[in-house]
Amino acid sequence: xxxxxxxxxxxxxxxxxxxxxxxxxxxxxxxxxxxxxxxxxxxxxxxxxxxxxxxxxxxxxxxxxxxxxxxxxxxxxxxxxxxxxxxxxxxxxxxxxxxxxxxxxxxx
Amino acid sequence: xxxxxxxxxxxxxxxxxxxxxxxxxxxxxxxxxxxxxxxxxxxxxxxxxxxxxxxxxxxxxxxxxxxxxxxxxxxxxxxxxxxxxxxxxxxxxxxxxxxxxxxxxxxxxxxxxxxxxxxxxxxxx
Numbered sequence: 001x002x003x004x005x006x007x008x009x010x011x012x013x014x015x016x017x018x019x020x021x022x023x024x025x026x027x028x029x030x031x032x033x034x035x036x037x038x039x040x041x042x043x044x045x046x047x048x049x050x051x052x053x054x055x056x057x058x059x060x061x062x063x064x065x066x067x068x069x070x071x072x073x074x075x076x077x078x079x080x081x082x083x084x085x086x087x088x089x090x091x092x093x094x095x096x097x098x099x100x101x102x103x104x105x106x107x108x
Numbered sequence: 109x110x111x112x113x114x115x116x117x118x119x120x121x122x123x124x125x126x127x128x129x130x131x132x133x134x135x136x137x138x139x140x141x142x143x144x145x146x147x148x149x150x151x152x153x154x155x156x157x158x159x160x161x162x163x164x165x166x167x168x169x170x171x172x173x174x175x176x177x178x179x180x181x182x183x184x185x186x187x188x189x190x191x192x193x194x195x196x197x198x199x200x201x202x203x204x205x206x207x208x209x210x211x212x213x214x215x216x217x218x219x220x221x222x223x224x225x226x227x228x229x230x231x232x233x
Contacts, residue, residue: 034219043223050217095170099155
């Protein structure tokens with residue numbers, strides 16, 4: 001199975017900050033990386049698919065980049081509603097799809 | 109607008125069977141471009157894929173190795189829904205269970221673009 005190593009596991013930042021979350025795949029996955037936002041008590045929400053494509057309806061402050069083994073999710077200017085958890089996912093080699101361990105974004 | 113609605117008990121006794129249903133609106137369980145997933149989340153395991161089913165001229169199913177001996181996923185075309193059955197549950201199976209649609213987005217790349225609301229399932233006597 002392909003492992004997705006996500007970092008950091010938690011991150012403290014302030015409203016307006018620019019933050020980056022990274023995910024490293026255990027082998028090359030081309031552009032088969034997706035990013036999700038997960039608010040407590042809610043279903044995960046797709047933010048970015050195919051490494052860099054913004055899902056419809058997602059604010060443009062979210063962006064993704066990378067290919068091969070290294071991927072990043074960037075939030076350009078944090079808003080109060082962004083302080084939740086984020087997960088990467090690979091769909092290159094399925095089954096299984098696998099997820100990163102998650103990053104919890106906290107208010108500094 | 110595609111929506112997934114989950115139903116099933118929130119409390120299951122050890123050794124019994126956990127059964128959850130995901131009803132689909134706005135799409136078809138027989139869609140040629142989608143696969144239908146069960147995923148769970150727990151503090152110890154994070155987000156864990158469990159099973160999928162999809163239709164491409166015939167029905168296919170796949171299961172996670174960790175639960176393969178205990179799990180079944182079924183699609184019901186007459187009700188446009190799919191169901192998870194996980195038997196011989198233990199407290200380790202306590203988690204939030206989600207159904208999701210894995211849709212082909214672009215150039216053959218897929219993502220879970222629609223999720224059910226989640227069902228917190230506790231395994232306890």
